[in-house]
Amino acid sequence: MPRVVLTYGTFDLFHIGHLNLLQRARALGDYLVVGVSTDAFNAEKGKETIISFADRLDIVRSLRCVDEAIPEISWDQKPGDVRRFNVDTLVMGDDWTGKFDHLKDSCKVIYLPRTQDISSTNLKLLMSKLGEAHIEELKKALDIIASIVHSFGQRKGSMDSGAARRGLESGGKLRPGTVPPFMAPSVPEEYPAELEGLNKKAEPMRASGGRP
Numbered sequence: 557m558p559r560v561v562l563t564y565g566t567f568d569l570f571h572i573g574h575l576n577l578l579q580r581a582r583a584l585g586d587y588l589v590v591g592v593s594t595d596a597f598n599a600e601k602g603k604e605t606i607i608s609f610a611d612r613l614d615i616v617r618s619l620r621c622v623d624e625a626i627p628e629i630s631w632d633q634k635p636g637d638v639r640r641f642n643v644d645t646l647v648m649g650d651d652w653t654g655k656f657d658h659l660k661d662s663c664k665v666i667y668l669p670r671t672q673d674i675s676s677t678n679l680k681l682l683m684s685k686l687g688e689a690h691i692e693e694l695k696k697a698l699d700i701i702a703s704i705v706h707s708f709g710q711r712k713g714s715m716d717s718g719a720a721r722r723g724l725e726s727g728g729k730l731r732p733g734t735v736p737p738f739m740a741p742s743v744p745e746e747y748p749a750e751l752e753g754l755n756k757k758a759e760p761m762r763a764s765g766g767r768p
Contacts, residue, residue, distance in 0.1 A: 559585035562637060562663075563647040564628050566593045567612050568605040573671035575619070580668055581647040582621040589641050590616050591628035600630075638662045 563581045567574050582588040593601070595609045605612070609627070617625035626637070638646065638659060645664040648656060653667045 558587045559644040560587045560589060560641050561585035561645045561647055562589045562591070562634075562641060562643045564591035564593065564634070565649075566598055566603065566605060567616055568607050570607075570612070570615050575621075576671045577647075577649060577668055578616075578619060579621045582623075584645050584647065584666065587623045588621060589624045589626065589637070589643070590622050591626050591633075591637065592616050593628045597629050634659060635662065 561581050561584050563578070565574065565577075578588065578590065592609065592613045593603075595605060598605055607615075613625055613627070616622055634646070634656065637643070639662070643663045645666055646656060646659055647666050647668055650667040650669045656665050659665055
């Protein structure tokens with residue numbers, strides 16, 4: 557009979573801490589069921605999510621370590637889920653230590669340590685500190701990077717055969733230190749100037765520790 561492990565969470569802004577906990581939970585049994593808090597239940601808990609419940613549920617259920625994902629709609633559903641799935645072990649983060657000990661009569665209850673220095677709360681706090689101007693600069697930088705990548709992709713498909721032959725030894729091998737033309741992307745002249753401008757604008761932000 558498979559050992560069923562059950563855990564719950566909001567899993568907003570899914571990050572490595574979430575993945576670590578789910579993988580460790582799965583390692584405690586043969587079948588992992590994950591309850592994902594609905595938007596309505598989070599509102600009841602006083603939490604506001606950035607990612608919708610439907611998307612958070614899809615993200616969790618798509619993980620290799622997760623066998624089944626279900627909605628978590630209330631505090632009271634845990635005992636029913638334990639019976640419904642014939643749960644062997646309930647796993648929660650150690651910030652909930654002691655809160656679910658009343659279920660120890662029905663299954664094992666294990667509190668796993670969280671991954672340090674990463675949480676959805678911290679990510680939201682960091683995002684809230686970014687001013688609108690900084691966000692616009694970040695978008696501009698990403699647009700420049702995307703254009704460079706696009707330019708590189710175009711050149712990769714149009715290799716100069718003559719230059720390529722000059723870089724080849726007999727037998728079709730490249731001479732040492734020779735780079736095929738398609739590996740050297742052409743960067744429009746305005747890009748370095750744009751990037752330099754962004755670097756200069758970023759200096760006051762770096763000097764102030766990232767504060768606007």
